[in-house]
Amino acid sequence: MRAPLGDLDTESSENIPMSATRGNLRRISAYFHPYAQESWLILLCILLGSIFGLISPLLIRSIIDRAIPDSDMYLLSLLALGMLGSSLVAGLISVAQNYLSNRIGQGVMYDVRNQLYAQLQGLHLGFFVNARAGETISRLDSDVAGIQNVVTGTFVNVVAQAITLTSTVIMIFYLSWPLAIVSVLILPLFIIPARRVGKIRRALTSETQQERADLTHILQETLSVGGYVLMKAFGRESMEKEKFRAKNSVVMKLQIRQALVGRWYFMIVGLFGTLGPALVYWIGGSLVLREAMTLGTVVAFVAYLARLYGPASSLASVHVEVTTSMALFERIFQYMDMRSEVTDQQNATVIKQSQGEVEFREVSFHYRQDYPVLQNISFRANPGEMIALVGPSGAGKTTLTYLLPRFYDPASGFILLDGIDLRNISLESLRKQIGIVTQDSFVYHASVRQNLLYANPSATEEDMRSACEDAQFYESVRAMPWGFETIVGENGYRLSGGERQRLAIARVILAGTRVVILDEATSSLDSVSETLIQRALEPLLKDRTVIAVAHRLSTIRRADQILVLDHGRIVEQGTHSKLLNEGALYAELYTTQMDWGASVDAGLLSSRRGKPDAS
Structure with missing residues (x-):
């Protein structure tokens, strides 16, 4: 029997049986x-x-x-x-x-x-x-x-x-x-x-x-x-x-x-x-x-x-x-001997090109048995639609996005891509259909070119230039001493926070995926960088199915559906105007942002609710 994942304690050498x-x-x-x-x-x-x-x-x-x-x-x-x-x-x-x-x-x-x-x-x-x-x-x-x-x-x-x-x-x-x-x-x-x-x-x-x-x-x-x-x-x-x-x-x-x-x-x-x-x-x-x-x-x-x-x-x-x-x-x-909890099924389906239809059916998830993070999550995103996830910190928004590329599998329920259970799709082909821009996007200690080609090794010079232009990053590349050959440093420390985010967006554009997971993070950026990233997101979001952990009001307003999460459950669902009229949690979050200029993620609300951060 294989050792369970995470059981890292080494047994005393003197107590190991001879058969072992x-x-x-x-x-x-x-x-x-x-x-x-x-x-x-x-x-x-x-x-x-x-x-x-x-x-x-x-x-x-x-x-x-x-x-x-x-x-x-x-x-x-x-x-x-x-x-x-x-x-x-x-x-x-x-x-x-x-x-x-x-x-x-x-x-x-x-x-x-x-x-x-x-x-x-x-x-x-x-x-x-x-x-x-x-x-x-x-x-x-x-x-x-x-x-x-x-x-x-x-x-x-x-x-x-x-x-x-x-x-x-x-x-x-x-x-x-x-x-x-x-x-x-x-x-x-x-x-x-x-x-x-x-x-x-x-x-x-x-x-x-x-x-x-x-x-x-x-x-x-x-x-x-x-x-x-x-x-x-x-x-x-x-x-x-x-x-x-x-x-x-x-x-x-x-x-x-x-x-x-x-x-x-x-x-x-x-x-x-x-x-x-x-x-x-x-x-x-x-x-x-x-x-x-x-x-x-x-x-x-x-x-x-x-x-x-x-x-x-x-x-x-x-x-x-x-x-x-x-x-x-x-x-x-x-x-x-460790076993992964996420593996390919035998004869798993290989998807060449996804249509971008995503559906969650009664999905629940927990990191520990006694601590549910997501409970009975159900929604559907048609091809080309944007789903905005909002809610207090710790509501489970980021965890939900981890389930789509199968970084984890749900404890119960089903997640479908183009009507196929994710567990029946090969991991390699599944992840080729999904582009991810995280809050703190990782870049390698390598050149700009190498970081871009990581998403699409066969991309041409023109492809890279076009992706960088769409991501509002090309002018930054031109200003660098060696252009695309410039080394960006460990995790992009030679780049500003905004440049690192725009490089990550260009990388996803270059990958050409039909589904995009976006975890916006602009609270630490200056207004110029935030404006550039907002422009960079325009081509990224066009004609793609987007699941966005939304912080920016402009992103939330353009969403086809807004899912309001609280304590791992969807407590509200609808458009911006509909949810405002209901006057519940979403309206409270919106009012907080308008009053204080804070992000819709409402970190202040997290401390009010006393919920540990699980997002």
Whole structure:
């Protein structure tokens, strides 16, 4: 069963059942299937490297037992060259092995990062509302980057050390089975303590990654343009420095603990590593004194012990590394297993060109079960009509607009486009039919051209110029140093608020959609900018079905229908004149605007009604 969206708490590594770990191992192994050829070549390199690694001790034995006693200079030179040649070949094989393992590691990391990014893109808006961007980026960046070490180090080491250990055991039993038994009996001392150390390091890795995600989140908030301006405006530099220093200190201490944990264990393992050669020299030396064994055999046997205890120690630490690496994969799989509440149905309808007919039928929605935001919303917008949404702040106006492009699905009821339930339309084709201009339209840190072409990559220069002229933005573009190639800065901070809005309007005009969602925001603009935006909206609203969260009186008056929302319900519905004559909430909002010059959104009314903002 997939994890529910928003359940982000990482389970303690020590409490994860073995079946879950085995399931993760199966999932991890699937990422290696596309690299089967490289994997077999790595295995071949490991086998050849292990074989050449067995040659040098045998050559040493021949030097001690034959070449030196027989004063055979030719044989001595030949054996010495053989040692040099075997080491050279083993080194070249190691280089090839490292190249292949890095190629697989980078490939797996590339695949996982692409899959994780695609998964995140498929999640619905609620995930991004609740999740911290810094943590999401940390999992996509730091956690995925950790996979490289897992592939190039851990997994390859498991195979390499296992083959080395097996081949060495065979060789030492060939040389002397009594000495081999003594050497092998020491092996459990290297392995038994490994599990406990592995659990500790695994838990520390998970905690460290979480704290690093928190650190990334602080960096992202305080070093963005908006965060920087806010920090400077309130003089909170010292507070933010202290907060960063405290979190950075936590990360530092955790990384020190992570580096040092198990070092006492490895020190003891090192002592065990000297016990084996000592016993071999003592037992083997007594056999040499009794002429039951040659000195060369004892020396060669001790040389092999490095290939026995080294891999045994590495395999013990590999167990530690594998369990540590599992923490990274578990954090990645946690996001991979999240399900979006908004998905395509099988055989979903693909709409090429919408007619623009929108209908809500008894639609209700809530963010939490105990807090309804919209209740029994019903209305119809015929092609080319404008529906104005007005009401106090928190009435649910913006939430209603989120349902049309399926950023969320309604809890009950139906929303139809051209008579088709939105849930039966493919998400991609649905969203191509809808243009959105929000209160604070987002623009990328890129050129004006790139921001415009985001809506329609195939648009020509003439298309862009025409859209900008319609949006009253072309004169601003002409005044820029590099015209359409001018970089607008992070979220358009090099543009004025009015220019950013007009760029967003030009972008939607360029998209050529038949349905437009408009969330007007002009309260923070000067009168000139507001006038330009009002002119820019003329071509945008023409011959399009428009759902507008309306603040401006001119927009409300031209609407074919006005829906007055309050506490998530439509409390009034009609034209401007009809609603004024009824003398209810709409008339009150209108009077407030006329008296105070405020927006029809009537933020003052929100505080009067004591309603939390859900719009």
